[in-house]
Amino acid sequence: MTCTAMGVNLRNYLIKRLNTRPQQELAKSKLAFKELLNKHGILTPRTYGVIKHITDLEGIEQIPVDFVVKPDKGHGGNGILLLRRENDYWLTPGNHVYRLRDLKRHIEMILDGQFSDAAENDLCLIEERIYPSQALTFDKLVGLPDIRIVCHNHKAVAAMIRYPTMRSGGKANLSVGALGIGLDLATGTVRGLYEKENHVFHPLIAYHIPKGYTLPYWSAIVATAERASALSGLGFSGVDMILDAQDRILILEINGYPGLEIQNVNRASLRSALEKPPATPPATPPATPPPPDFPPATRLAAPPRQPMRQPMVYRPIQSSQEQQRLAQQQGRITGYER
Incomplete structure (x- = not known):
C-alpha cells in the first residue's frame, strides 16, 4: 500500500461532510434500517x-x-x-x-x-x-462470513470478505481475529488473505482458496450495496452483506463510520480510489454549425467612416446679431454654444 492511504483525519472529515446526523441515527438502528430496506424490496434476515x-x-x-x-x-x-x-x-x-x-x-x-x-x-x-453460501465457505470457517463494501457518494470503492475463525470466536470482525480476504472491485476475484493481529498475509492455499477464485453474482452484490447506500443517504459508508445458503443477497447492516483496515486487506488506498476519474468521461457536445445562409468566407463591408466633428468650444455670446447668426446655422437659439 502506498503512502497515499486514507488516514483517520480524512475519514472523519468525509463522515462529517457527507453523513448528516439523521442519516447516522438511521444507520445506527438496525431495525429501522431493515424496515427501510424491506420497504424497497431489499432482503434482510x-x-x-x-x-x-x-x-x-x-x-x-x-x-x-x-x-x-x-x-x-x-x-x-x-x-x-x-x-x-x-x-x-x-x-x-x-x-x-x-x-x-x-x-x-x-x-x-x-x-x-x-x-x-x-x-x-x-x-x-x-x-x-443465516448460513453462508458454499461460495463463501472455505477451510477453518467458524461463524458467518460477510462481505463489506465501502461506498463513497453511493458508489462502491473497495470490497473484502470478513472471514470468522475460531480465533475470532465466530465473529466477522478483524479487530477480534477474523481474517480479511481482499476482493477486486471490478470482478470480485480474491486478491489476498490478511491477518490484522500480526499484520501478515497468508497464502490462499492455507485456507483452500483457489488462486483466481471469483465470487458469483458479483455485479448484483455491488449493485445491491450501492442501492442500500443510496437509501441510507450516507455519503461515506460500509455496507455489510451476505450470500446465504440459497445464494440470496441479504443486507445485514450499514456502518456510518467504516473502518480503514480494508486498505491493508487489499493493499490499496481508499484515498486513491476516491480520487480516480470517472470510468467514462462525459461526452463533448458537438460544435454549433454556422448559419446556412451566412457562408464562412463572406464578410460584410464596413460602413464608411464619418468625418470627425469639430470640437465644441464654450464661450459667451458677444451680441444679439451673433446669437441670431448662430441660431440660423444650428437651427436653435441658445445663450451658450456647446
Whole structure:
C-alpha cells in the first residue's frame, strides 16, 4: 500500500461532510434500517421479535432452534450471539454454552445499553440465523462470513470478505481475529488473505482458496450495496452483506463510520480510489454549425467612416446679431454654444 492511504483525519472529515446526523441515527438502528430496506424490496434476515423490556423475556425459550441475538444500536459486533439449540441449552460458533439464565442475563445487558454507542437503553433483536453460501465457505470457517463494501457518494470503492475463525470466536470482525480476504472491485476475484493481529498475509492455499477464485453474482452484490447506500443517504459508508445458503443477497447492516483496515486487506488506498476519474468521461457536445445562409468566407463591408466633428468650444455670446447668426446655422437659439 502506498503512502497515499486514507488516514483517520480524512475519514472523519468525509463522515462529517457527507453523513448528516439523521442519516447516522438511521444507520445506527438496525431495525429501522431493515424496515427501510424491506420497504424497497431489499432482503434482510427475518426478525422473529423485538424485546423492549425485561418483561418481554417471558417465553424466550419458545423461539426457533437457531437464532441470533443482537443489540439494535450495537457496533463492532459487540453483544451479538449466534446460537444453536442443543437440548436445554444453546451453543455459539465458538462452542460457548448459554443456558436460559445466561441468555436472559445477556439480553438484560443489551437492554441496559451496555453494547450501544451511547449510555442509553437499547432494544434487543431476535433474528433468523443465516448460513453462508458454499461460495463463501472455505477451510477453518467458524461463524458467518460477510462481505463489506465501502461506498463513497453511493458508489462502491473497495470490497473484502470478513472471514470468522475460531480465533475470532465466530465473529466477522478483524479487530477480534477474523481474517480479511481482499476482493477486486471490478470482478470480485480474491486478491489476498490478511491477518490484522500480526499484520501478515497468508497464502490462499492455507485456507483452500483457489488462486483466481471469483465470487458469483458479483455485479448484483455491488449493485445491491450501492442501492442500500443510496437509501441510507450516507455519503461515506460500509455496507455489510451476505450470500446465504440459497445464494440470496441479504443486507445485514450499514456502518456510518467504516473502518480503514480494508486498505491493508487489499493493499490499496481508499484515498486513491476516491480520487480516480470517472470510468467514462462525459461526452463533448458537438460544435454549433454556422448559419446556412451566412457562408464562412463572406464578410460584410464596413460602413464608411464619418468625418470627425469639430470640437465644441464654450464661450459667451458677444451680441444679439451673433446669437441670431448662430441660431440660423444650428437651427436653435441658445445663450451658450456647446
